[in-house]
Amino acid sequence: xxxxxxxxxxxxxxxxxxxxxxxxxxxxxxxxxxxxxxxxxxxxxxxxxxxxxxxxxxxxxxxxxxxxxxxxxxxxxxxxxxxxxxxxxxxxxxxxxxxxxxxxxxxxxxxxx
Amino acid sequence: xxxxxxxxxxxxxxxxxxxxxxxxxxxxxxxxxxxxxxxxxxxxxxxxxxxxxxxxxxxxxxxxxxxxxxxxxxxxxxxxxxxxxxxxxxxxxxxxxxxxxxxxxxxxxxxxxxxxxxxxx
Numbered sequence: 456x457x458x459x460x461x462x463x464x465x466x467x468x469x470x471x472x473x474x475x476x477x478x479x480x481x482x483x484x485x486x487x488x489x490x491x492x493x494x495x496x497x498x499x500x501x502x503x504x505x506x507x508x509x510x511x512x513x514x515x516x517x518x519x520x521x522x523x524x525x526x527x528x529x530x531x532x533x534x535x536x537x538x539x540x541x542x543x544x545x546x547x548x549x550x551x552x553x554x555x556x557x558x559x560x561x562x563x564x565x566x567x568x
Numbered sequence: 569x570x571x572x573x574x575x576x577x578x579x580x581x582x583x584x585x586x587x588x589x590x591x592x593x594x595x596x597x598x599x600x601x602x603x604x605x606x607x608x609x610x611x612x613x614x615x616x617x618x619x620x621x622x623x624x625x626x627x628x629x630x631x632x633x634x635x636x637x638x639x640x641x642x643x644x645x646x647x648x649x650x651x652x653x654x655x656x657x658x659x660x661x662x663x664x665x666x667x668x669x670x671x672x673x674x675x676x677x678x679x680x681x682x683x684x685x686x687x688x689x
Binding site for chain 1: 612613615675
């Protein structure tokens, strides 16, 4: 099974400042035949289901603000919120979908400083 | 607009059974794989099971294999999860999630609101 880890566990960022979340997989999720990273990011606000933000490690889902961006390849990935807004307070999860079992990172809680 | 509506959650005793449903609308249901993902109270997300669009392939987490059965009725646009031999550790909100493609190696692009399953005596 692929183990997903995230850092930090939580972070507090001032409004308008950058937030950076790291995700690491225990083995590569880059599929060589199509050069795609099978890695997604989700946002979950309290009392709500998760919402897809980023897929294929760096493709922003339709309707997601462009302050959210994903990067990385292989085993190391990053979600960046370029200018934190109040509505971005949430828990963020990375997840691989390379093969089953799909696994999620433990989550990173983002708050306002 | 894609909508996924789960139902069937509730309180069940350890060792008991429960069946969940997820009614889908706004999508060509049979074209997409579907999954169940659960979240224990205050915890993170755990993938439970996936079924392909045609229903010809199913996958399970080790924690539920042999106890849970995923199925779908494409004529009714409905996904199911039959849960048997329930344990306290199965207590969670269960979400149905639509995959972006027909088979399992795709991300979850839509989620339902979830239904709470509580296993307790």
